[in-house]
Amino acid sequence: MIRDITLGQYYQGDSVIHRLDPRVKLVATIVYIISLFLYKNSPIVYVLGFAFLALCISLSKVPVRFILRGLKAIVILLLITALFNLLLTDGEIVFEIWKIHITKEGIENAVFIAIRLMLLIVGSSLMTLTTTPTQLTDGLEKLLRPLQKLHMPVHEVAMMMSIALRFIPILLEETDKIMKAQMARGADFESGNLIRKIKALVPLLVPLFISAFRRANDLAMAMEARCYQGGEGRTKMKPLIYRKRDAAAYLIVAAYLGIVIVAGKMLRIPLFI
Amino acid sequence: MGIVKTDQLTFEYIRRDEEGNVEGIVKAVDDVSLDVQRGEFLAILGHNGSGKSTLAKHINAILCPTEGTVWVDGKDTKDEKLLWDIRKQAGMVFQNPDNQIIGQVVEEDVGFGLENMGVPTKEIWERVEESLKAVGMFKYRKYSPNKLSGGQKQRVSIAGVLAMHPKCIVLDEPTAMLDPNGRKEVIRAIRALNDVEKITVILITHYMEEVIHADHVIVMDKGHIAMQGTPKEIFSQVDQLKALRLDVPQVTLLAYELRKKGLALPDGILTAEEFVQQLLLRKR
Numbered sequence: 001m002i003r004d005i006t007l008g009q010y011y012q013g014d015s016v017i018h019r020l021d022p023r024v025k026l027v028a029t030i031v032y033i034i035s036l037f038l039y040k041n042s043p044i045v046y047v048l049g050f051a052f053l054a055l056c057i058s059l060s061k062v063p064v065r066f067i068l069r070g071l072k073a074i075v076i077l078l079l080i081t082a083l084f085n086l087l088l089t090d091g092e093i094v095f096e097i098w099k100i101h102i103t104k105e106g107i108e109n110a111v112f113i114a115i116r117l118m119l120l121i122v123g124s125s126l127m128t129l130t131t132t133p134t135q136l137t138d139g140l141e142k143l144l145r146p147l148q149k150l151h152m153p154v155h156e157v158a159m160m161m162s163i164a165l166r167f168i169p170i171l172l173e174e175t176d177k178i179m180k181a182q183m184a185r186g187a188d189f190e191s192g193n194l195i196r197k198i199k200a201l202v203p204l205l206v207p208l209f210i211s212a213f214r215r216a217n218d219l220a221m222a223m224e225a226r227c228y229q230g231g232e233g234r235t236k237m238k239p240l241i242y243r244k245r246d247a248a249a250y251l252i253v254a255a256y257l258g259i260v261i262v263a264g265k266m267l268r269i270p271l272f273i
Numbered sequence: 274m275g276i277v278k279t280d281q282l283t284f285e286y287i288r289r290d291e292e293g294n295v296e297g298i299v300k301a302v303d304d305v306s307l308d309v310q311r312g313e314f315l316a317i318l319g320h321n322g323s324g325k326s327t328l329a330k331h332i333n334a335i336l337c338p339t340e341g342t343v344w345v346d347g348k349d350t351k352d353e354k355l356l357w358d359i360r361k362q363a364g365m366v367f368q369n370p371d372n373q374i375i376g377q378v379v380e381e382d383v384g385f386g387l388e389n390m391g392v393p394t395k396e397i398w399e400r401v402e403e404s405l406k407a408v409g410m411f412k413y414r415k416y417s418p419n420k421l422s423g424g425q426k427q428r429v430s431i432a433g434v435l436a437m438h439p440k441c442i443v444l445d446e447p448t449a450m451l452d453p454n455g456r457k458e459v460i461r462a463i464r465a466l467n468d469v470e471k472i473t474v475i476l477i478t479h480y481m482e483e484v485i486h487a488d489h490v491i492v493m494d495k496g497h498i499a500m501q502g503t504p505k506e507i508f509s510q511v512d513q514l515k516a517l518r519l520d521v522p523q524v525t526l527l528a529y530e531l532r533k534k535g536l537a538l539p540d541g542i543l544t545a546e547e548f549v550q551q552l553l554l555r556k557r
Binding site for chain 1: 333335357360361364365367369371372373374375376377378380381384385386387388389390391392393394397398401418419433434437
């Protein structure tokens with residue numbers, strides 16, 4: 001049923017990684033991505049990255065097949081990127097077919113970019129797998145709070161995100177209802193070419209938008225009736241508090257970044273940018 | 274002065290055509306004066322467009338009167354400085370359960386109003402637990418609102434308002450979108466608020482059956498107060514209710530028709546039990 005759709009791809013669990021403060025996980029993911037892109041292609045960085053990721057995955061107790069599912073979605077992107085790198089890199093020619101040159105650098109680039117992207121995707125999906133959408137928005141709000149001084153609407157954006165998350169299943173259900181109602185009156189969403197199919201969506205989207213606006217109006221009124229007046233003076237029912245394990249996690253992440261940098265320096269690997 | 278008092282309250286909607294020119298002015302609420310006592314259960318009846326929802330929105334200061342005054346707990350709703358204070362005193366539950374739940378988990382939604390009021394975290398948890406228990410939804414506290422039935426969602430909404438410890442709760446057709454079972458659940462919860470928690474309840478509805486437990490009933494028509502009195506007084510005037518396009522509870526209607534045919538029954542029978550009792554009395 002459309003009702004049961006779970007958003008994001010949260011994997012229910014109670015591991016150390018699950019219990020970490022969402023801010024730690026967000027920062028760790030960013031650090032991890034930086035570490036992957038810090039240096040030019042070098043196996044040692046990828047080995048370190050892989051080791052760190054493997055450690056996190058084993059701690060999170062999320063089944064590996066769950067994590068690899070995230071890779072399926074990007075297989076095509078991965079192949080295209082690898083192909084471009086393979087064909088379009090100049091350098092020492094290994095072999096030539098007709099006008100296509102395959103170079104040694106091209107092969108290297110293709111392999112490394114594929115590894116890099118895979119590590120990146122797996123790393124960030126590990127974060128979304130172990131953090132609920134609510135925790136994520138809370139974490140983002142708190143992390144970005146300093147930007148509020150620069151008049152960035154941090155609280156508002158976080159509130160919008162969490163309301164959107166709450167309403168996606170409702171609107172999906174509504175789409176389903178409208179679609180069935182239109183089909184009962186002879187609407188055809190299936191046949192025809194792409195343009196016809198897109199045109200067929202108009203009678204679906206118009207009522208959906210109208211109802212979404214009506215809901216927004218109702219919701220705004222309900223929020224005001226419950227004293228909502230923006231982020232100022234608001235307390236939290238579930239405040240984010242750093243615990244010992246969060247400090248330890250920050251240290252581990254910092255140590256990992258340190259090792260990558262030291263390894264890069266010792267092996268004199270040039271920086272990526 | 275009672276907890277909610279209105280004096281010659283009038284509210285006008287300005288209708289505009291597509292170019293924004295004024296087409297006409299509709300008086301949604303016209304010269305309404307009422308005085309609701311602390312702890313009272315007031316029901317406001319009326320068919321669609323009678324102005325009952327507009328009246329309700331004035332009590333929560335969502336709308337501001339065009340003419341006249343509304344006082345909530347002695348505070349004038351026109352005073353913007355008192356706005357948030359008034360909203361704390363007078364909670365509001367709306368018709369559509371989906372469009373008033375903000376949280377993604379039941380307990381978070383109940384805590385939403387408290388977060389806005391700046392209540393300390395520990396107290397939020399206590400109050401959330403207490404109000405979820407009051408509406409019988411405590412065991413669903415970890416559920417996603419999307420997985421609840423309509424009646425359950427509406428009870429969560431009531432808990433959300435209850436947690437703010439208001440003196441008065443206004444319910445704007447809370448059962449209009451529910452099935453009969455959900456309606457019963459919600460009405461039971463509302464009666465408990467009034468009986469157990471001693472909160473003033475203003476229930477707006479067009480279901481007659483929900484009104485019979487009220488202390489006081491107001492019938493609205495075209496923005497005016499058309500009738501007022503106790504449920505018994507109101508429902509004994511079957512002809513007038515019909516003229517206002519309102520249905521009378523079936524039992525009351527049956528008793529009324531029987532009386533017209535010559536059976537000696539008292540006025541304003543509201544429940545089946547009462548009806549049976551009276552019939553048995555006649556038999557003896």
